[in-house]
Every structure is written in C-alpha cells, then in structure tokens.
Amino acid sequence: MTSYERGVAVIGLGYIGLPTSAVLADHGLRVHGVDTDPRVVEALNRGTVHIVEPDLDEVVRRVVDAGRLTASADMVAADVYVVAVPTPFVDDHQPDLRHVEQAARAIAPLLRGDELVILESTCPPGSTARMSAWIAEERPDLRLPHEHPESPDVHIAHCPERVLPGHTLDELVSNDRVVGGLTPECGRRAASLYELFVEGEISLTDAASAEMAKLVENTFRDVNIAFANELAEVCDHLGLDVWQVIELANHHPRVQVLQPGPGVGGHCIAVDPWFIAAAAPEQARLIRQAREVNDARPQQVVDRVDGVAATGATVACLGLAFKPDVDDMRESPAVTVVQRLAESRPDLHLLAVEPYAEKLPAALAPYDNVVLDDLAEALDRSDVVLLLVHHAAFVDLDPALLEDKQVVDTRGIWRGSRTG
Ligand SMILES: NC(=O)c1ccc[n+]([C@@H]2O[C@H](COP(=O)([O-])OP(=O)(O)OC[C@H]3O[C@@H](n4cnc5c(N)ncnc54)[C@H](O)[C@@H]3O)[C@@H](O)[C@H]2O)c1
Structure with a gap:
C-alpha cells in the first residue's frame, strides 16, 4: 500500500x-x-x-x-x-x-x-x-x-x-x-x-487504454458536434431551419442529434481528437474531418455577420467563453469570430459582452475596434446582435430588445428573431 x-x-x-x-x-x-x-x-x-x-x-x-x-x-x-x-x-x-x-x-x-x-x-x-x-x-x-x-x-x-x-x-x-x-x-x-x-465506479485497465478512452470520450463529442454543424451548413444551403430539423429528427427514439454552434472550443474537445489523429494519421480519417468541419465554423459565422452588417455598423457580440456559464476562453470559437471580424471589418464597432470577464482576452486586446461592454449598453448601441455563447443572461433576454436589429444567433436560442 x-x-x-x-x-x-x-x-x-x-x-x-x-x-x-x-x-x-x-x-x-x-x-x-x-x-x-x-x-x-x-x-x-x-x-x-x-x-x-x-x-x-x-x-x-x-x-x-x-x-x-x-x-x-x-x-x-x-x-x-x-x-x-x-x-x-x-x-x-x-x-x-x-x-x-x-x-x-x-x-x-x-x-x-x-x-x-x-x-x-x-x-x-x-x-x-x-x-x-x-x-x-x-x-x-x-x-x-x-x-x-x-x-x-x-x-x-x-x-x-x-x-x-x-x-x-x-x-x-x-x-x-x-x-x-x-x-x-x-x-x-x-x-x-x-x-x-x-x-x-473505478474501472482498472492498462495505462494506454486509459489514455485512449479519455481521448475517445471527447472525440465522440467532437464528431457528433461536427455532424450538427455540417447539418447547419446543409440546411442553410437548402433554406431550412436546422434547429427545427434537428428537433423533428430527435423525436425518433434512437436519434439524438446535438446542436450546432459557432465551433468547438475549450482545452479538451477541440484538442484531444488531434492526439488520436497524430497517433494514427492514416486511420483517423473521420476524426480529422470532424475537427476540420468544426474549425471551419467560426469563419462561416464571420461571413454571415459580414453579410448583414452595413459599413460602420455597431455589432454586439454576446459571449466570449468557449461554452455557457464559465469564464474559460481558451480555444474559444467566439473569440476567434470576434478577432476575425475585427481584422476583416475594421469599419465595424465590436462591443464584446462577456459577463464572466473583467477585461478582453489577450487575443482581442490589440484591436481598437473591439471593446468590452455591458449587455444593456451593447444592446442599446448595436445595429447587429451576434449571439455566440448561450450564457443564462442572454437566454432570458427580452425579445423586445432585439426588435429593429439584425440578429445572428449561432445557438438557435432566439428562434423567430433570427435573420441568418
Ligand atoms: N479543464 C478541464 O475541464 C479539463 C477536463 C478534463 C481534462 N483536462 C486536462 O487536464 C489537464 C490540465 O488542464 P487544466 O484545464 O487544469 O489546465 P490549466 O491551464 O487550467 O492549469 C494548468 C496549470 O499548470 C501549471 N503548470 C504548467 N506547467 C507546469 C509545471 N511544469 N509544473 C507545475 N505547474 C505547471 C500552469 O501554470 C497552470 O496553472 C490538461 O491535460 C487538460 O486537457 C482538463
């Protein structure tokens, strides 16, 4: 012992x-x-x-x-x-x-x-x-x-x-x-x-199987999220509401499609599948492809905002964390979206709202056209509202506050107010 x-x-x-x-x-x-x-x-x-x-x-x-x-x-x-x-x-x-x-x-x-x-x-x-x-x-x-x-x-x-x-x-x-x-x-x-x-329960095994089991858990999530994200692209292309399609499909007793979003972030799901891809590059084809599908999402969101934001528009970017109701911004697709918008559209005023942050993350600090703002002020000042993270504070938002605004809702929480 x-x-x-x-x-x-x-x-x-x-x-x-x-x-x-x-x-x-x-x-x-x-x-x-x-x-x-x-x-x-x-x-x-x-x-x-x-x-x-x-x-x-x-x-x-x-x-x-x-x-x-x-x-x-x-x-x-x-x-x-x-x-x-x-x-x-x-x-x-x-x-x-x-x-x-x-x-x-x-x-x-x-x-x-x-x-x-x-x-x-x-x-x-x-x-x-x-x-x-x-x-x-x-x-x-x-x-x-x-x-x-x-x-x-x-x-x-x-x-x-x-x-x-x-x-x-x-x-x-x-x-x-x-x-x-x-x-x-x-x-x-x-x-x-x-x-x-x-x-x-504590399951005993050998070290390599334990290492692989952990990677498999996060890779399972990543591949399934990639499926939802790819469905979002397909439905956009076909003019269908992906959230409604998924909701309908999930009535099947053996189907549980996950929700699409602006990408996959954090220190685990966006990282761990690459460890499998690196260990077996010839074999891990679907795993690599899923990573690539998820990594392509932030740019698709940027393109959507680009399409609705007039020159000089103010965009409220709601959420920077990699998932709801945490302060962790590592590998966050929301940060990537705001950073790419700041770079590709210097004319835009980007008001980042992140209830769990007191200052902008290092990736956004260098951009003059990005500031951290509070929710009420950002909504008041914005022409476009871009929902990136479904923090509780955003989910319960009064829909009246979104009236007369272009809304890009990457999480499908304000269906009905959404334009894209
Ligand atoms: N965060 C999660 O939700 C989560 C979940 C499951 C697994 N993991 C895994 O757990 C591990 C740790 O993740 P985390 O989120 O806690 O990371 P973290 O970045 O929050 O913390 C790591 C800490 O280690 C310190 N550090 C770095 N090198 C060191 C060294 N040589 N000696 C002493 N301290 C050192 C850093 O200063 C930092 O404070 C990672 O492998 C991660 O993939 C994380």
Whole structure:
C-alpha cells in the first residue's frame, strides 16, 4: 500500500489540479500544490482561488485555514504525485508534452522509492510510459515500471479527468473513473487514492487504454458536434431551419442529434481528437474531418455577420467563453469570430459582452475596434446582435430588445428573431 504520510503533491493548479487538491485536502489528506505561476501559488496560500468554479473558493478557504492545503512554485517530497499540467498541441496539431516532461523531471530527484505518480493530464497513448522513461533518465538508480514491471521502485498510473467545468466539485466525487496502471499493481495503488473520495465506479485497465478512452470520450463529442454543424451548413444551403430539423429528427427514439454552434472550443474537445489523429494519421480519417468541419465554423459565422452588417455598423457580440456559464476562453470559437471580424471589418464597432470577464482576452486586446461592454449598453448601441455563447443572461433576454436589429444567433436560442 502507498503511504500518505508525506502527503500528496498536485502539480499544476488549474481547472483540474486546484479542485482536485481541494477535494483531496477536504477528505483529510495533506496536500501540497505546485505551480510554476507565482500568482496561482500566492492566491492559494492566501486561501483564495484564481478560477471561477462554484463553491471552490469556500472549500479552498476551509482547507487552507485548516493547514491541509499549501502551495509553492518548487517541487516538494510527497508519497503521491498527481500531475495535472496542460497538454496543448503545437502548430501542426502534434501533442505538446513539454509540461508533463518538466513535471516528471522535477519530481524525479525527490523520489526515494515506493511513491505513486499519477498522470491526470489528457495525453496521447503511450504518454504515461514516456513519463516513466523521463523519470528513469533522471534517476538511473531506480527501477521504473515501464522497464521493470515485475518489481518497480515507483508506481506510475494514468487517471484521466472527465469533469465538466462549472460542476467540477460534484463531478470529481460522483463521476466514474478510469485508472490505467503501467502494471496492475500501479493501477491498484492509484485506485486506492481515488477510492478515498470517488463515489462513482473505478474501472482498472492498462495505462494506454486509459489514455485512449479519455481521448475517445471527447472525440465522440467532437464528431457528433461536427455532424450538427455540417447539418447547419446543409440546411442553410437548402433554406431550412436546422434547429427545427434537428428537433423533428430527435423525436425518433434512437436519434439524438446535438446542436450546432459557432465551433468547438475549450482545452479538451477541440484538442484531444488531434492526439488520436497524430497517433494514427492514416486511420483517423473521420476524426480529422470532424475537427476540420468544426474549425471551419467560426469563419462561416464571420461571413454571415459580414453579410448583414452595413459599413460602420455597431455589432454586439454576446459571449466570449468557449461554452455557457464559465469564464474559460481558451480555444474559444467566439473569440476567434470576434478577432476575425475585427481584422476583416475594421469599419465595424465590436462591443464584446462577456459577463464572466473583467477585461478582453489577450487575443482581442490589440484591436481598437473591439471593446468590452455591458449587455444593456451593447444592446442599446448595436445595429447587429451576434449571439455566440448561450450564457443564462442572454437566454432570458427580452425579445423586445432585439426588435429593429439584425440578429445572428449561432445557438438557435432566439428562434423567430433570427435573420441568418
Ligand atoms: N479543464 C478541464 O475541464 C479539463 C477536463 C478534463 C481534462 N483536462 C486536462 O487536464 C489537464 C490540465 O488542464 P487544466 O484545464 O487544469 O489546465 P490549466 O491551464 O487550467 O492549469 C494548468 C496549470 O499548470 C501549471 N503548470 C504548467 N506547467 C507546469 C509545471 N511544469 N509544473 C507545475 N505547474 C505547471 C500552469 O501554470 C497552470 O496553472 C490538461 O491535460 C487538460 O486537457 C482538463
């Protein structure tokens, strides 16, 4: 059994690592968060949080006050290391495992034997074994499980995260988990940690299958969204209302078509399918095509606005986040749409309304024709209303406020007011 005496180190205190640290500490473990961003470390040590996630501030304050959660920029010795660092892709859609490698090499000098290292970051198949190999390069004195599966000194496993931002604290506890060990014993040890707080089912498998299962989950979503987005294009071409067509089709007992939108964003669904495409480029044809369909959507929205906005028009752009009711703007198609409009139509005045942001994201800051505005003022001043994200504040909008305006509703929430 793995001891928890020296505590758990969680590396990467973002949308996944911070709530995970808080939940582990709330279940009685001593947790130390490690993050290369000093602002994140300072905020946590003050008992505050730097991300928007319901109830997280309260739990963090409680466990920090109780002395069970601390943070630093430097790695600390622990019995268990949970790695939750970013795993983006580089320009040609190849996975970028730089942060995982840095974390692995930082953990290595502190290992003295019998520790458990868990990779939670979403990764291409084989990454957990690579993490083991990076540690082995730093510590040739230790037997790592990718080379010594029969009697490793350190146990290594993958446990992908599948929480929904906005519901993270609940889902960390209630979701089923997949735990993939580099050996069966690695998997069992990792499962023991999750059994301390997970109420869902924990399925044990090998590390590569766990890595692939996580990618499949998000790729399934991406391919299905691409189908809805392609239907939107087809229906536009045929002069049909795609939302009505989907609603009718979904009355079939075995059909559940998703909703079209301005594209797919966030750190997961827009990224993870590329990890499969990179791992099996010849085989992953549909997966690549779906990514391309979804990536083409923002430009189709830009073209639609271009068609209805007169020279010098003011456009209220409602929503910048990658999905409703979160503050996360990473890979957001809404940001892409506004950025492309700012570039292609310098004559337009773009009023970006994002209830979860206090300032424009870095991608939009350089444009003189984009400003952050509040909803009432943007609606009052605009000629065109472009709905990009169906935040609750926009869904309940009084339809009278849209009268006399050109409306481009990419989410189909104001059907009847829509022009395009
Ligand atoms: N956000 C989600 O909803 C979600 C859901 C499932 C899986 N994931 C996966 O979880 C992983 C983490 O995602 P996230 O959304 O929490 O990312 P994030 O960007 O919110 O947070 C990552 C944190 O890691 C820190 N960091 C980077 N390199 C580091 C290093 N070498 N050492 C210490 N800290 C380092 C960054 O400063 C940042 O604070 C990714 O692989 C992501 O795909 C995310």
